[in-house]
Amino acid sequence: MKSKLFIFFIGLFVLTSISSCKKDFLERKPLDTYSELDVWTDINLVQTFVNSKYRALPHFYNWDKAVNGPGLSAAADEGYSKFNYEGVFLWNKGEVNPDNLSMDSWTGDYGFIRDCNAFFEKIAGVKGDDNMKKRMMGEMKFIRAWCYFNLTSRYGGVPLITKVYSLSDTDFKAARNTYDECMAFVVKEMDEALSMLPDSYSGNDLGRVTKGAALALKSRALLYAASKLNNAAAGRDKWQKAADAAKAVIDLPTYGLYQGSDYKKIFLEKFNSEIILSYGMNGTDWESYLDIMIAPNGYHGWSVYAPSQNLVDDFEMSNGKMIGEAGSGYDPANPYLNRDPRFNATIIYNGTQFRGRTAEYFKGGLDSPQSPVENWNASLTGYNWRKYADETHDMDATGSNQNWIVFRLAEIYLNYAEAQYELGNEPVARQYLNLVRSRTSVNMPGVNSTGTALIDAIRHEREIELCFEGHRFYDVRRWKIALQTENKPLRAVNITKNPNGSFSYSYFNLQERKFTEAHYLFPIPKYEIQKNNQLVPNPGY
Structure with missing residues (x-):
């Protein structure tokens, strides 16, 4: 603001003191703004334009900008949002409808699609390096495809729009395309993008979309398309396409499962071998509040998003048995002992070490609702997320710098395992399931199950491996099991410290x-139906 005022006063002085002031003085362009014409005549400005569209991808921004991930976690049985960020209680209580929306992405996604369409109409006339233009075309195809995939995953079939509307257009209304038409468009975009994108990047270009990212989006899209929600006839050809797409990613020499000894570092070491695509955050500009939003109150965190007891109970014992299974060794008096190593790497719980001290969730403890430290920010479930938490980060100094992972190889392995199971290739399904479980930092016993027990194991592995990454919300829907998983109460724990130093645990809803059946899809927003009478509402809304 000071610089603008300074310019104003200098201008006023010149105009009032120098009668010979040149006429074009007031016609000069501001140095900090660019017109649309400027953008499409400078390839570097076009790249800046393209860079800004990466915000369409899932990332953790802050409480009103989280596109995917945290809100989706809290809207599923794995998590909770105590402050109802992103309006997730509407999903939790079954109250979402066309007037009361939660995590509605219609306007946002179509805004990015409009920008992508404008890019494709203009890019041919931009002068500059052809290889750079080609790469940007691949990036924008990916971003547009992601937006349509995201819309279709939420709402079902949506209008496919690939042009920029102008004032000369007489009709701005469009009917919904079918789900299959939308998925075909996403796959076509990715197939075309493959020849435009490089295998990898270096330096300042790290984090851009690659061939691997395009194939990963294709894998996820085709997996969703093959699943029960979208494939009622259980067509085998759809599962074959899903398997082929996953294998295309697996066969790339670029990626490998993270084999370090500390599972937590998958989410902290940027661009490690497992990461196919991640969204980079700028902590200096406080672009992300991730650490403070998931940390316990005793560390001056806000506990905005927290894991549920439902999820905690689903972590296996280290011997591969569920806690209620005979021979598991589960001790109700020491419920966190000898669990899957991912439990300690994913969940902050009573008695674990975090940021240099022991976490205290017992009544009156530093991280409890009775804490003397900012107890209004205490987790109500009795747990916090450790996944993504950077214990070295000074939460008072800067925002968080962790990249938010969009695609990683473990997901693709599980995509492939699921598709191979559905195709009847159980040995291959077990192989890729067990590759995820046998990594150095996990080292869980192999799964030997067959038949329905095997698909249950694959689904369970996704619940554990991919929690807090935005998958569970969609998985239980595409499998058509949400009527079972999402109608259960969200559970939490109360912990009492006994005089002898031991703890007692009680559980509550x-x-x-x-x-309801309607909630397998998002409602089409009423504000859109009012503008476009060709939009048919989703069933049940």
Whole structure:
């Protein structure tokens, strides 16, 4: 603001003191703004334009900008949002409808699609390096495809729009395309992008979309398309396409499962071998509040998003048995002992070490609702997320710098395992399931199950491996099991410290949850139906 005022006063002085002031003085362009014409005549400005569209991808921004991930986690049985960020209680209580929306992405996604369409109409006339233009075309195809995939995953079939509307257009209304038409468009975009994108980047270009990212999006899209929600006839050809797409990623020499000894570092070491695509955050500009939002109150965190007891109970014992299974060795008096190593790497719980001290969730403890430290920010479930938490980060000094992972190889392995199971290739399904479980930092016993027990194991592995990454919300829907998983109460724990230093644990229902058949899809927003009478509402809304 000071610089603008300074320019104003200098201008006023010149105009009033120098009668010979040149006429074009007031016609000069501001140095900090560019017109649309400027952008499409300078390839470097076009690249800046393209860079800005990466915000369409999932990332953790802050409480009103989280595109995917945290809100989706809290809207599923794995998590909770105590402050109802992103309006997730509407999903939790079964109250979402065309007037009351949560995590609605319609306007945002179509805004990015409009920008992508404008790019494709203009890019041919931009002068500059042809290889750079080609790469940017691949990036924008990916971003447009992601937006349509995201819309279709939420709403079902949506209008496919690939042009920029102008004032000369007489009709701005469009009917919904089918789900299959939308998925075909996404796959076509990715197939075309493959020849435009490089295998990898270096330096300042790290984090851009690659061939691997395009194939990973294709893998996820075709997996969703083959699943029960979208493939009622159980067509085998769809599962074959899903398997082929996953294998195309696996066969790339670029990626490998993270084999370090500390599982937590998958989410902290940027661009490690497992990461196919991640969204980079700028902590200096406080672009992400991730650490403070997931940290316990005793560390001056806000506990905005927290894991549920439902999820905690689903972590296996280290011998591969569920806690209620005979021979598991589960001790109710020491419920966190000898669990899957990913439990300690994913969840902050009573008695674990975090940021240099022991976490205290027991009544009156530093991280409890009775804490003397900012108890209004205490987790109500009795747990916090450790996944993504950077214990070295000074939460008072800067925002968080962790990249938010969009695609990683473990997901693709599990995509492939699921598709191979559905195709009847159980040995291959077990192989890729067990590759995820046998990594150095996990080292869980192999799964030997067959038949329905095997698909249950694959689904369970996704629940554990991919929690807090935005998958569970969609997985239970595409499998058509949400009527079972999302109608269960969200559970939490109360912990009492006994005089002898031991702890007693009791469990309670923190939030009653409700899910109906309609909630397999998002409602088409009423604000869109009012503008476009060709939009047909989703069933049940």
